[in-house]
Amino acid sequence: MEKFFFYKMSGCGNDFIIIDNRNSIVPENNLSEFARKLCFRRMSVGADGLVLIENTSRADFKWQFYNSDGSLAEMCGNAARCAARFAYINKIADSQMSFETQAGIIFAQIMEQENVKIKITDPKDIKDKDIIKVNNSPVEFISLNTGVPHVVIETSDIKAVDLIKMGKDIRFHEKFAPAGTNVNFISRKSDNIISIRTYERGVENETLACGTGCVASALAAAKEYNVPSPIQCLTKSGNYLTIYYSKSRSDNQDTFYNVFLQGDARIIYKGELNKDAWNW
Numbered sequence: 001m002e003k004f005f006f007y008k009m010s011g012c013g014n015d016f017i018i019i020d021n022r023n024s025i026v027p028e029n030n031l032s033e034f035a036r037k038l039c040f041r042r043m044s045v046g047a048d049g050l051v052l053i054e055n056t057s058r059a060d061f062k063w064q065f066y067n068s069d070g071s072l073a074e075m076c077g078n079a080a081r082c083a084a085r086f087a088y089i090n091k092i093a094d095s096q097m098s099f100e101t102q103a104g105i106i107f108a109q110i111m112e113q114e115n116v117k118i119k120i121t122d123p124k125d126i127k128d129k130d131i132i133k134v135n136n137s138p139v140e141f142i143s144l145n146t147g148v149p150h151v152v153i154e155t156s157d158i159k160a161v162d163l164i165k166m167g168k169d170i171r172f173h174e175k176f177a178p179a180g181t182n183v184n185f186i187s188r189k190s191d192n193i194i195s196i197r198t199y200e201r202g203v204e205n206e207t208l209a210c211g212t213g214c215v216a217s218a219l220a221a222a223k224e225y226n227v228p229s230p231i232q233c234l235t236k237s238g239n240y241l242t243i244y245y246s247k248s249r250s251d252n253q254d255t256f257y258n259v260f261l262q263g264d265a266r267i268i269y270k271g272e273l274n275k276d277a278w279n280w
């Protein structure tokens, strides 16, 4: 099959190509290279990631999520909302659905207009504040996994951060090898609003939003300052994501559960892919 349809979607400015591959219409075996070529801006469609929808007996559908560098990632919060809306519009699932990711089963609910609310897998590897040396300066951070690994660093002036340099230095820091990590800088704007900027693993750049990064940052604020649920994250795109959570504490350990991420899942366009889009 030389031509097939795809959707270009955006979750809070994090943009994705979504293909219904349940009938294996993608005519390539090297899906990592296929993803990298399709996501390459100006040479092809261009996106932060590619979602391939597949069949499974464990949920309404399964997905493979590829970052724009072609790496597979266990989860992607913004793409998860987009995949849920794609599945609903294309009658792959009802307005309440579940789908299988490498991080586990995600539950999703289509809300009013283009809003989608997802229940993410329980956060794990939640560590207390730690310090690493970056360019001989101490950087204090909290690390946790919200489907993919994240570090959260608080700063007084988020606009002043050299995000690409600091992001790269921390993303590849030996402390987080070999998987690496996503890097989030946050500033508290009010009691329950945080501003966030993210250097994203696998995009290897700052993105306009990172859903799992907003969840990680909100839970870090909840852990450090007891910020009550729900927490609003103001992303680089200027749009907000809302995080809902429940928290319990035992043996000096915080446990988060019933963690939800809500935000937009916009359809930019439905397109038809020619082989030139990836065969270059």
Ligand SMILES: N[C@@H](CCC[C@H](N)C(=O)O)C(=O)O
Pocket: 014, 067, 072, 073, 075, 076, 077, 078, 079, 148, 149, 182, 200, 201, 202, 203, 207, 209, 210, 211, 212, 213
């Ligand atoms: N932007 C995503 C995160 C996607 C995965 C990340 N790039 C990684 O490889 O860890 C989100 O919205 O969560």
